[in-house]
Amino acid sequence: MLYLENNKLTGHIPLNIWKCKHLEILRLYNNNLSGTISREIGNTSMLRELDLSYNHFSGELPQEIGTLQILETFIVFNNSLYGSIPSSIFNISTLKNLQASYNDFSGTLPLDMGNSLPDLEWFLVAWNNFSGPIPSSITNASKLTILEMSSNSFSGSIPFFGNLKLLEQLLLWENNLSAAEFPTQELAFLSSLTSCRHLKRLEVSGNPLNGILPASLGNFSSSLERIHVSACNIMGIIPFEVGNLSSLLNLYLNENQLSGHIPPTIGKMNRLQRIYLSDNQLVGYIPNNLCRLYQLGELSLAHNMLVGPIPKCLSDVKYLKVINLGSNQLISKIPPSLWFLTDLVFLSLSSNHLSGQLSTQVGNFKMINSLDLSSNQFSDVIPSSIGGCQSLTFLNLSNNMFSGFIPHSLGDVKGMITLDLSYNTLSGSIPKSLENLHFLENFDVSNNQLEGEIPHGGCFGNFSAPSFSHNLHLCGPIKFQVAPCPKNHHRSWLKKLIVPSVVLAVIVVIVTLILIRKCKQKNVTLSTYIPPLTTECKRISYIELERGTSSFSETNLLGRGSFGSVFEATLFDGLKAAVKVFNLELQGATRSFDAETAILSSIRHRNLVRVIGCCSNMEFKALILTYMPKGSLDKWLHYEMYDLDLIQRFKIALDVAAALEYLHHGHTFPVVHCDIKPSNVLLDQDMTAHLADFGISKLFDGGETVIQTQTMATIGHAAPEFGMEGKVSTNGDVFSFGILLLEMFSGKRPTDDMFGEERSIKEWVSEALDENTATELVAPALLSREDQHFSAKVQCLMSIFELAMKCVADSADERINMIEVASALHKIYATVVAATRTRRPRFAVSVRQ
Numbered sequence: 001m002l003y004l005e006n007n008k009l010t011g012h013i014p015l016n017i018w019k020c021k022h023l024e025i026l027r028l029y030n031n032n033l034s035g036t037i038s039r040e041i042g043n044t045s046m047l048r049e050l051d052l053s054y055n056h057f058s059g060e061l062p063q064e065i066g067t068l069q070i071l072e073t074f075i076v077f078n079n080s081l082y083g084s085i086p087s088s089i090f091n092i093s094t095l096k097n098l099q100a101s102y103n104d105f106s107g108t109l110p111l112d113m114g115n116s117l118p119d120l121e122w123f124l125v126a127w128n129n130f131s132g133p134i135p136s137s138i139t140n141a142s143k144l145t146i147l148e149m150s151s152n153s154f155s156g157s158i159p160f161f162g163n164l165k166l167l168e169q170l171l172l173w174e175n176n177l178s179a180a181e182f183p184t185q186e187l188a189f190l191s192s193l194t195s196c197r198h199l200k201r202l203e204v205s206g207n208p209l210n211g212i213l214p215a216s217l218g219n220f221s222s223s224l225e226r227i228h229v230s231a232c233n234i235m236g237i238i239p240f241e242v243g244n245l246s247s248l249l250n251l252y253l254n255e256n257q258l259s260g261h262i263p264p265t266i267g268k269m270n271r272l273q274r275i276y277l278s279d280n281q282l283v284g285y286i287p288n289n290l291c292r293l294y295q296l297g298e299l300s301l302a303h304n305m306l307v308g309p310i311p312k313c314l315s316d317v318k319y320l321k322v323i324n325l326g327s328n329q330l331i332s333k334i335p336p337s338l339w340f341l342t343d344l345v346f347l348s349l350s351s352n353h354l355s356g357q358l359s360t361q362v363g364n365f366k367m368i369n370s371l372d373l374s375s376n377q378f379s380d381v382i383p384s385s386i387g388g389c390q391s392l393t394f395l396n397l398s399n400n401m402f403s404g405f406i407p408h409s410l411g412d413v414k415g416m417i418t419l420d421l422s423y424n425t426l427s428g429s430i431p432k433s434l435e436n437l438h439f440l441e442n443f444d445v446s447n448n449q450l451e452g453e454i455p456h457g458g459c460f461g462n463f464s465a466p467s468f469s470h471n472l473h474l475c476g477p478i479k480f481q482v483a484p485c486p487k488n489h490h491r492s493w494l495k496k497l498i499v500p501s502v503v504l505a506v507i508v509v510i511v512t513l514i515l516i517r518k519c520k521q522k523n524v525t526l527s528t529y530i531p532p533l534t535t536e537c538k539r540i541s542y543i544e545l546e547r548g549t550s551s552f553s554e555t556n557l558l559g560r561g562s563f564g565s566v567f568e569a570t571l572f573d574g575l576k577a578a579v580k581v582f583n584l585e586l587q588g589a590t591r592s593f594d595a596e597t598a599i600l601s602s603i604r605h606r607n608l609v610r611v612i613g614c615c616s617n618m619e620f621k622a623l624i625l626t627y628m629p630k631g632s633l634d635k636w637l638h639y640e641m642y643d644l645d646l647i648q649r650f651k652i653a654l655d656v657a658a659a660l661e662y663l664h665h666g667h668t669f670p671v672v673h674c675d676i677k678p679s680n681v682l683l684d685q686d687m688t689a690h691l692a693d694f695g696i697s698k699l700f701d702g703g704e705t706v707i708q709t710q711t712m713a714t715i716g717h718a719a720p721e722f723g724m725e726g727k728v729s730t731n732g733d734v735f736s737f738g739i740l741l742l743e744m745f746s747g748k749r750p751t752d753d754m755f756g757e758e759r760s761i762k763e764w765v766s767e768a769l770d771e772n773t774a775t776e777l778v779a780p781a782l783l784s785r786e787d788q789h790f791s792a793k794v795q796c797l798m799s800i801f802e803l804a805m806k807c808v809a810d811s812a813d814e815r816i817n818m819i820e821v822a823s824a825l826h827k828i829y830a831t832v833v834a835a836t837r838t839r840r841p842r843f844a845v846s847v848r849q
Contacts, residue, residue: 001025005051009033018043029053029075036060037081042067053077053099054785063088070094077124078102078785085109085125091116101126101148102786108132114140124148126171131155134177139163150174150203158204160192167196173228174206186214187234194219205230205252212236218244230276231255238277243268254300255279262301267292278302278324286325291316298322302348305329310349315340326350326372339364345833348372350396355379358402363388369830370394374420377401382421387412390658393830396420398444406445408433414819415826418442425449427472435460438820439827443467450474453485538613540624544571545579545615552581559632559679561693563589568627576627577612584621593621596693599671607659609682609692628690630683637678637744646782646793648687649744650829653800655689656681657822660737663691664730664818672728676736677717678743716750716761721812731812737821738762738807745800747779762808765801774798796832803828 002017005027012035013028023044034056041047042064049072057079065074066088074089077099084107085100096119106129114120114137123138126148133156134149146169147161154175161167170193179187191214193199199221209232218241225247234256242251243265251272258280266275267289273296282304290299291313297320306328314320315337323341326348333356334349342364348371355377363385365371371392379401386395387409393416402424410419411433419437422444429452430445440459447470454460454468454476465481468474475485548569549556558566564582571577580596582589597614604610613624633652636642644652656676663671673680673691680693719735739750742761748754750761759767768774775783778797783790803824809815816824 003027004031005029007031011035013038015040020044022046025049027051028055029077031055033057037062037065037076039064041065044068045070047071049073051075052079055079057081059083061086061089065089066091068092072119073097075099076103081105083107093118095120096143097122099124100128103128105130109135111135112137114138117141118143120144121166122146125152126150128152133157134159134172142166145169145198147171158189158207158209160189162192162195164196166198167193168198169201170196170199171201171203172207173203177204177207177209179207179209179211185211187211188214190214191216194221197221197223199224201226203228205232208233210235213239215239215241217242220245222247224248226250228252229256234258237261238263238266240265242266245269247271250274252276253280257281259283261285262287262290262306264289266290269293271295273319274298276300278304280304282306284308286311286330288313290314293317294319296320300324301328302326303328307331309333310335310338310354312337314338317341318343320344321367322346324348325352328352330354332356334359336361342366344368345391346370349376351375353377357381358383358386358397360385362386365389367391369833372396373400375399379403381405382407382426384409386410389413391415391826391830393417393439393827397424398422400424402426404428406431406434406450410434411436413437414439414823415830416440417827417830420444421448423447427451429453430455430474432457434458438823446470448472454480454482538624540571540613540615542615542617542620545569545622545624548577549579563592569624571624575612576629578625578627580623580625582621582623584619590621593623596623603663603671605659605662605666607655607688607690608662609690625692626684626690628682628692629685630687632679633681633683633689633744634678636683637747638749643781646797646832649782650825650832651687652681652683652689653741653744654822654825654829656691656737656740657818657825659689659691660733661818661822664733670730672730673733673736674728675717676733676740678740681740719812720810729812730817731815734807734815734818734821735809735812737818738804738815741800741804741807745779745782745797745804746777747781762805766805769798769801769805774801777801793832796828799824799828799831 001024009031010033013033015038018038018040024046025048029051032055036059037057039062041062045068047068048070051073053075054077057076058081060083061081063086066086069092071092072094073096075097080103082104085105087110090110090113093116095117099122101124108131113135118141120141121143123144124146130152131154134154136159139159139161142163143166144164145166147167148169148171150171150173152175154177156177158172158177158179161170179189187209193202194216200223202224203226205228212235217239224245226249228250230252234253237260238253238258240263242263246269248269249271254276259282261284262277262282264287267287270293272293275296278300284306285308286301286306288311291311294317296317299320299322302324308330309332310325310330312335320341321343322345324346327350330352332354334354336359339359339361344365345367346369350372353376357380358378360383362383366388368389369391371389374396377400381404382397382402384407386407390413392413395416395418398420403426405428406421406426408431411431414437416437417439419440426448427450430450432455435455435458437459443463444467446466446468450471451473454474456477465479468480468482474482476482546552548571549567552567556567558568558578563586564580567579567581569577569579582593584590610626611623612626615622636644663673675693680691682690682692684690717736717739719732721732739761742765743749748761755761755764765777768777775794783793787793803821806816807821
């Protein structure tokens with residue numbers, strides 16, 4: 001047995017390996033090996049398992065593989081092999097597992113392959129160029145559990161698979177397979193699958209099946225979780241019996257010619273998470289029974305002929321993140337309860353007959369990425385609360401009857417890419433605040449009643465005349481094909497008189513402030529100044545803390561920091577809290593307590609840890625903070641029993657960015673955290689991130705931008721000017737956040753043994769980006785080449801690394817600020833969400849025995 005998988009081996013397979021006469025198992029998967037597979041492989045007659053997947057092998061498979069008469073597992077998944085699979089392989093009667101997906105194999109499969117492979121369990125040949133029919137003999141391979149032949153050019157009829165009693169996954173999507181000889185016939189192959197009582201996944205989308213769904217659909221296995229029959233030219237109605245599929249998670253019947261009503265029995269499918277019935281010819285009302293699908297996350301009924309109102313009870317489906325009801329004939333108003341679905345990411349009600357006002361509660365949609373209400377009959381004003389939809393990248397309110405002004409608050413939606421307000425009756429001017437939308441690419445306010453000067457800063461330099469056409473009295477540059485703005489001579493005369501007066505007044509104010517500041521600094525230096533508590537924190541007695549922490553027992557210890565320890569506590573009112581006890585014997589501990597109390601008492605943000613109270617006397621000082629049950633980000637990144645997927649990491653990064661944007665730009669005075677690192681990012685029950693530990697933070701209440709300090713931050717995360725010169729500024733936090741991004745998405749600590757004086761994590765990433773090998777940076781759990789969204793995820797991860805590099809520029813002045821960072825993150829997040837939301841889902845399976 002020779003196991004060399006999951007390394008970085010390069011070059012060819014040494015020919016001497018094939019001289020190992022007793023070799024039974026050879027695993028070389030997930031390396032960077034290349035070259036061809038030698039004909040000498042036929043010498044290893046004792047070989048039972050050969051796994052060469054996830055490499056760069058090319059050429060054709062040698063016929064000599066067919067001489068390995070006791071071979072059980074043969075896997076060449078994800079290489080660059082081509083030609084036909086040698087027919088001799090299909091004569092190895094012991095073969096159980098054959099995986100050849102993601103190559104360039106072509107040709108046809110032997111018609112009798114099922115007769116000569118009685119022990120075959122897994123047969124995966126997806127994403128190749130095979131053609132011809134699926135051999136009907138494959139139904140004789142009675143032990144088959146996974147059959148994956150998707151994304152090829154197979155043609156002819158789909159065999160009846162009823163003999164495959166152990167079949168769990170049948171994946172045949174995107175071929176040229178048919179099922180019914182006449183369009184009015186039921187799809188008999190589906191009926192045959194009712195005998196497969198272990199079937200979990202049935203995916204045949206993208207084939208011209210040309211038939212009707214049989215009522216026997218309701219007799220499928222109780223273990224069935226996915227039905228994907230999209231774009232198959234299915235006609236007729238959706239059978240009522242579909243409601244019997246109580247274990248179904250995904251139902252994709254979109255892009256067909258289904259007619260009739262949505263069966264009310266669909267409400268019995270209480271585990272359903274995704275239902276896609278869009279692009280059909282369905283009629284009638286949206287059944288209220290849909291509201292019983294409490295696990296539903298995605299609902300798409302667009303492009304049908306549905307009528308009536310939007311069901312009020314949809315708000316009962318708390319997990320809904322995607323609602324697409326566009327291009328139907330729906331009437332009435334948006335039910336008020338819909339605005340309580342605060343986790344919505346995508347909402348489209350476009351091209352219906354909906355009316356009424358747009359509720360001010362639209363601002364509840366904090367997570368929404370795309371909102372499309374176009375081509376309806378909405379009227380009245382666009383509420384300013386829409387600026388609360390901070391995650392929006394796409395907003396389309398065109399072709400309605402909105403009036404009033406364009407809200408200035410839209411300028412706060414920093415990640416906006418598309419904004420369409422055309423064909424309404426909007427008046428007033430275009431807000432200058434929209435110049436702040438640095439990512440805005442598509443902008444249309446044509447066919448309104450707008451007037452005044454068109455803004456010319458920021459993104460407006462990229463727009464053209466059609467964006468502003470057919471308005472009342474817009475003026476501006478000639479390129480917008482509008483009249484030039486008139487000069488106001490009276491205003492010019494006033495300006496000559498007023499401007500010098502204002503300048504003089506400003507100078508007087510500045511001199512006065514300087515004099516006041518010098519008086520304040522007689523006994524207090526910038527490096528030791530602590531602002532007074534702006535809000536007195538709730539006092540909690542030592543006795544209550546002692547009882548709540550079992551006398552500060554080790555069993556209640558959550559962790560230790562620079563100035564003390566943190567304990568889990570249950571207070572008298574049953575509230576769980578985290579108690580941060582300061583070790584007053586340590587130099588700086590008292591000052592740390594004062595700083596953290598002052599800052600946490602004066603700031604409020606959903607992504608900052610909240611102070612509940614404090615306990616302070618000459619001998620004991622403690623802060624009582626909100627309890628974070630999921631612990632710190634550090635353990636989720638670096639301990640084996642924890643794991644975060646790509647979307648979770650993006651959301652945590654967005655949370656931390658939002659906290660820092662507030663501290664730097666949204667607070668009365670800038671606050672510099674000074675110690676951004678994973679252990680200071682805490683996660684609540686919902687995995688929302690909260691920035692914690694303000695013990696060495698600085699509050700710039702005197703108008704400073706940079707101050708000197710002797711406080712040291714964490715090695716590896718601190719900005720260079722902090723460690724070398726003691727300079728503290730918001731730019732230092734930006735640097736630390738950039739390092740945090742690198743750590744989150746590479747899985748490497750900046751203090752990892754691989755880094756040292758010769759090379760830092762920043763230089764490691766920079767070199768990889770320059771050499772176009774940045775995929776090697778990514779944490780292994782985040783990328784898989786078999787992932788259907790692999791390329792899209794790679795692009796988003798590269799954008800993350802590039803953004804991080806802008807944060808960690810050597811010069812503090814060259815770094816971007818947190819407003820720009822947060823906006824860029826929202827744009828990248830929107831891209832990855834959109835890229836992983838496909839109209840027709842694709843799945844590739846790689847199963848290793």
